Amino acid sequence: MQKEREQNDENFLKEFLKEFYRQIMINIENYTNFEIILIKWTREFFHLNKKDPKIFL
Template sequence: MSTQKSQKEMEYENFLKEFLEDFYHKIAYHSNIDDFENFENKIIKWIRLADEIMCIELMVNHQNKDLWFSSIIGFCYQYGIGKCEIDKSKALDSYLFAVNIKDEEVTNHLNETDHNYFKKLNSTIGKYLEFRPHNIK
């Protein structure tokens, strides 16, 4: 049994990595972070432009979904994006998971530095989304 990824799987993986980095940059470098409602509306529109259903399915089915994408998946549950029904409890659980990520053994083809980088992005996004002034509690 081969552990090598197909060309299509590698393309999906690269798409998801770029999506996670872009999401992080939209949060980290937002010029008016005090305007949360407008900011979140822009993020929702941006996700929808990225072919939301395919993107969310790829994240949910990814082997590192919890470590890399739990914050974005939580955002999708919070706002009912893609195939995610609005579920504030699942959103909060996803954010808390991202915030509380512990070191895990790297079990995929990525080197440890890359793996830790994407975990850090996910955790940072989760902290922003969980601890902003009008969080989901």
């Protein structure tokens, strides 16, 4: 059970990092709002995946 949870968290983190990079590449053109866009996206990503950001960040 613990091993399964760790694997799930690892997969979540990998997906988060891939999508985070993708968001940077997409939103870099809008540099003035870049930080706000990434903060909103990060919150939404964690919420949709039902993960606690305090654990990962």
